[in-house]
Amino acid sequence: MGTKHTRVDDAPDDPDDLLPERSVLSLEEYLEMQAAVGNRTRFEILYRLSHADELTPTELDSVMDVDDSTLHYHLEKLRDVGLIEKRVRTERDSNGLYTYYRPTVLGEVILEHGVEELLRREWDFGEAYDSSAA
Structure with a gap:
């Protein structure tokens, strides 16, 4: 499918050495985050x-097509790896809701510089190699 490229950078022999001291x-925790976001439901x-x-x-x-137990399973998985956090209000709001989820900084970074970046590049690749645009 693709060709193998020889890299000329200073990449370490051991992937563990990519991390600061x-x-x-x-590395395993970073890989668990990547694996978690690799699931369609968790990505969404x-x-x-x-x-x-x-x-x-x-x-x-209300905006996703998953049942309640599946949603909560995936929310917990994302929390377990540190991509989202749960905020519980001490009092319910006007709708009776008091549990909220939000992305962590790592969650936003892995999304923006991971899958979303690949998807943005897909547009660039398509435009760069579109023979009908000439």
């Missing part, structure tokens, strides 16, 4: 939270 997270949850700042499970449920 005092890294906050391990993170995408919607990033573009709305924070949402309740009820609000997410």
Whole structure:
């Protein structure tokens, strides 16, 4: 499909050496985040939270085609790997809702510089190699 390219950069032999000496997270934790966002439902949850700042499970449920238990399973998975956080209000709002989810900084970064970046580049690739545009 693609061709193998020889890289000329200073990439370390061991992928663990990509991290700074005092890294906050391990390589495994970063890979778990990447794997979590690689699931369509979790990607969509993170995408919607990033573009709305924070949402309740009820609000997410109204815009996504997943059942309640599936939604909560994926919310917990995203929380477990540190991509979203849960905020619980001490009092319910006017709609009776008090649990909100929002992306963490790492969640926003992995979304913006991960899958969304690849999708943006797809547009650039298409335009660069579109023979009908000439």
